Amino acid sequence: MIRKTIKLFLFAALGLVLSGCPPGDPYPEFPVDEVEGYKPVYATDAEASIEFQEARPLKKPGKIYVYGKYLLVNEQSQGIHVIDNTDPSAPKPVGFLRVYGNVDMAVRNNVLYVDHIGDLVALQITDLNNIQEISRISSWSNDLPPADDSALEWERRGRYFECVDPEKGKVIGWILTTLKKPECYR
Amino acid sequence: MLPVRSRIFVAIFTLCVLLAACDDDTTTGPLQGKSGSMARFVLAKDHLYVANETTIKVFQVEANGALTSSGAVEAGFGIETIFAKDDNLFLGADNGMYVYSIANPAVPKFVSFYNHIMACDPVVVQGQYAYVTLRVSDCRTTGFDAVEVIDIRNLSSPVRVSSYATETPYGLGVDNNLLFVCQGDGGLKVFDVADPANVKQVKHYTSLHAYDVIPNQGVLLLTGNTGIYQYDYSDVLNIRQLSHIPVAP
Numbered sequence: 001m002i003r004k005t006i007k008l009f010l011f012a013a014l015g016l017v018l019s020g021c022p023p024g025d026p027y028p029e030f031p032v033d034e035v036e037g038y039k040p041v042y043a044t045d046a047e048a049s050i051e052f053q054e055a056r057p058l059k060k061p062g063k064i065y066v067y068g069k070y071l072l073v074n075e076q077s078q079g080i081h082v083i084d085n086t087d088p089s090a091p092k093p094v095g096f097l098r099v100y101g102n103v104d105m106a107v108r109n110n111v112l113y114v115d116h117i118g119d120l121v122a123l124q125i126t127d128l129n130n131i132q133e134i135s136r137i138s139s140w141s142n143d144l145p146p147a148d149d150s151a152l153e154w155e156r157r158g159r160y161f162e163c164v165d166p167e168k169g170k171v172i173g174w175i176l177t178t179l180k181k182p183e184c185y186r
Numbered sequence: 187m188l189p190v191r192s193r194i195f196v197a198i199f200t201l202c203v204l205l206a207a208c209d210d211d212t213t214t215g216p217l218q219g220k221s222g223s224m225a226r227f228v229l230a231k232d233h234l235y236v237a238n239e240t241t242i243k244v245f246q247v248e249a250n251g252a253l254t255s256s257g258a259v260e261a262g263f264g265i266e267t268i269f270a271k272d273d274n275l276f277l278g279a280d281n282g283m284y285v286y287s288i289a290n291p292a293v294p295k296f297v298s299f300y301n302h303i304m305a306c307d308p309v310v311v312q313g314q315y316a317y318v319t320l321r322v323s324d325c326r327t328t329g330f331d332a333v334e335v336i337d338i339r340n341l342s343s344p345v346r347v348s349s350y351a352t353e354t355p356y357g358l359g360v361d362n363n364l365l366f367v368c369q370g371d372g373g374l375k376v377f378d379v380a381d382p383a384n385v386k387q388v389k390h391y392t393s394l395h396a397y398d399v400i401p402n403q404g405v406l407l408l409t410g411n412t413g414i415y416q417y418d419y420s421d422v423l424n425i426r427q428l429s430h431i432p433v434a435p
Contacts, residue, residue, distance in 0.1 A: 057434035064409045066402050067219030073414055073431075088405045088416045089428040106227040106234065107219040111251030113227060113234055120236070120245065122253050135252035139236075139243065 030183065037160035037179040038145035042169040048100050048117060052128050055081070055093035067107040070094075077101055077173045080114070082128065095128060100172035101142060117170055118142035144186055145174045160185050222398035222409070223267060223278075223308035223357040230270035231291040237261075237268040237277055242286065242294050256292045262299070267308040274341065276316060278308040283318055285341055300336060300344040308398075312360045314339045315347070315382055319355035319367060331355055333367055335382045347382045357398030359406070364388070364419060366406060368396035374408060376425065389425055 058081060062074035071085040079098040083091045101117040110126045111134065118140040124132040143164045160182040164171055218229055226237045234253060236243040240263050244256040264280025275294055277284040282301040286294040302320055309318045316336040331354055335347040353372040358365065365377040365385070374396040376389040395410035404420035405428065414431040 058413055058431060059434055060411070061397075061409050061414060061433065063222055063224055063398060064400055064407055064414070065219050065221050065225075066400055066407060068217065071407060071414070072219075073409065083414075083431070085416075088407075088418075091414075091416070091429055091431060104225060104227040104236075106221060106225070106229050108229050108247065109216045109218075109251060111247075113229075113253070115227075120234075120253060122251055124251065134250060135248075135254075137245070137253060137255055140238070 030185075031181050032160065034178055034180055035160050035182065036176065037162070037182050038174040039162045039177050039179060040143075040145075040164050040168075040171045041173040041175060043100065043172045044169050048170045048172050050114075050116060050121065050123065050131070050133070051098045052131055053096045053098055056096045063104060065105050065107065072105055072107070074102060074105065077103070080105060097128075097131070115140070117172055142171050158185055220400055220402060222400050222407075223269065223310050223359060224398045226266070226268060228268045228270045228275070230275070231288055233288070233291045235268055235270070235275060235288075235294070237265045239263070239265060241265075242268070242275065242277070244292060244294065246292065259286070259294050261286065261294075261296075269309055269311055271311040276309045276311055278318065283307070283309050283316065283336070283344070285338070285344070298342045298344060302334065308357055310358055310360050311338065312362075315379075316344065317358055317360050317365055317379075319352070319358050321355050333358065333365070333377070333385075335379065335385065337382075348385055350377070350385055356396065359399040359401040361401035361419070364401070364422060366399045366401060366408075368398055368408070368410070370397065370410075371395055374399070376419075378422070388422070 060076040062076045065072040069084060069086045071083040073081040075081060079096055079102055081096055082094040084094050085091045099114050099116050102114055104115050106113045112123045112125045114121050120137045120139045121133060122135040124134050145159060145161045160179055161184045162179055162182050163184040228235050232247050234245040234247060240260060241258040242261050243258045245253040246256050262279045262284050265277050267278035269276040273287055273289050275286040275288055282299055284299050285297040287297050288294050307318050307320050309316055316338045318334045320332045332349050332351050333355060334349045337345045337347050352367055352369060352375060354370045356368040356370055358367045363378055363380040365379045367375045369375060373392040373394055375387060378386045378388050394415060395412045396408055397410040400407045406417040406419050408415040413433045416428040417425055418428050419425045
């Protein structure tokens, strides 16, 4: 990750030389002492697995999806609320599908497609209490903190983050907190 | 060699079989769901397309639903949303709307790019029009927040029909004559788009946070920081809230 960061610096420096334009933000300095940044949240493989659980309250609803009588509501980076929407004036919670890192979903012929900590996974959901994983493709890296999605590529307000240590498990999310002497930046 | 009449019969018979086969495809089509406009995933033509910053990732859906990767197409930059209609994908990107043909589903092919300077924006399509929100607030330093109606009869050269200023638009949805535009903390606006050149505001719900919507057979589903709301819009003149699932305190 440090190497990645150095590469990033070189790239940025090259960009600066070539464009002659100043970047949106000054480049960070290392080492820094206490600074706000992202810290990875780790989980073991078992903790990170996809699991159908009891319904839980909405906290940070994300994207929504309609499939037949079901309404699916993403709980940001936690999973999917499954709601029986047969009567839209009285939607009934059915359960919660824990899918860490989840943002998006799509369903066809009772197969649910979800992003799960960097993987794209197909789940057979005919029986919600017996969900079968039918394919899994590693598609993204989850080892970088979220980018400031509202900024342009060359204007991104960068952030320090605590470098990922694969020994600690899978990264299932990131929290914004105060870091002490972080060694990574994006 | 068959007599002429028999050959004509065979030709007509073959044609009927072919037409029937086509019919079958549409009547026994797969049961598929519906996403909001902010989606990065879309299912179309036995493929799953994933908008991923600069690329469209393509996955083939096998008979049992499993995915196999068919590669990726470099598409643009800052691609945030994806919408499928017939033989085309519409991508909402940082710098405009991209149209890609999926006539060959495994390899999306560039058709056109509609540039609207710089904005964050999803896109939805109905009939010959595309509807795009341009959000500059919290996002860009220049420009203004707006909803644009774009004529896409000629896909290789989309033309702007009209543009309406709105506050910080996010997701949007269209169903017949109604266009629903999410405005974050600014709530939900409903427009009448019967005349695309003369869009009229019908309603403005202010006491909720609106991020994205799905219009679904007369019921509007809305998601935002304040929960999930559903509205009955089957009577345009009397849109009413059906339910609200609040967020936990």
